[in-house]
Amino acid sequence: MEDAKKTKKKWTAKETKRLIKEYESATCLWDVFEKSYKDKNLKNEVLQGMAARFQTSVREVQRKLHNLRCQYTGELRKARTKKSGKDTADTYRSQWPYKENMKFLEGSISLRSSVGNELPPPLQEPEEQVENSQEEDQLMARANEIFDSPRNDLQKFGDFVAAELRALRNPLLMRQAKRSIMRILLDTSAADDDPSTP
Known part of the structure; x- marks a missing residue:
């Protein structure tokens, strides 16, 4: 890497x-x-x-x-x-x-439209990028594809999750929640790719 x-x-x-x-x-x-x-x-x-x-x-x-x-x-x-x-x-x-x-x-x-018609905070580049694994890069690429795709029930759920994350006042808790969600998605995706998983 x-x-x-x-x-x-x-x-x-x-x-x-x-x-x-x-x-x-x-x-x-x-x-x-x-x-x-x-x-x-x-x-x-x-x-x-x-x-x-x-x-x-x-x-x-x-x-x-x-x-x-x-x-x-x-x-x-x-x-x-x-x-x-x-x-x-x-x-x-x-x-x-x-x-x-x-x-x-x-x-x-x-x-x-976002909850309460408020705009999300502007994207700011971090001073130092955190090194991501190849799986995380693939997940981000997939997230971009999903962002560009037509809206469906999963998108609505994703918007709900995003609104809940934005509602968190503590930035540290927000980062921890985002990482936990990513880990769950990566683990689930790996299990889904495993042919031995029922």
């Missing part, structure tokens, strides 16, 4: 814009209506190509794309909240420099 500090890259604005352009042309990574969206081998190839061109790891490219997507979703939510708010004269104007570059995602992102 690569050292977490080696995978973290300082992205320049120029590199970020280039990455967004490549992401836009790689519809298999974001367009759920594209037949190739379900082709994991193609997605892997595309991500490996991006990683090579940006001289970083696949994991770092995935991290950066995830952060860009989350930031863009947050910008859309802020704009929607301002529009639906009482003060219609005060419209939201994004200061995020990549909003226009990410506009191609607009049709593929469904904004779900």
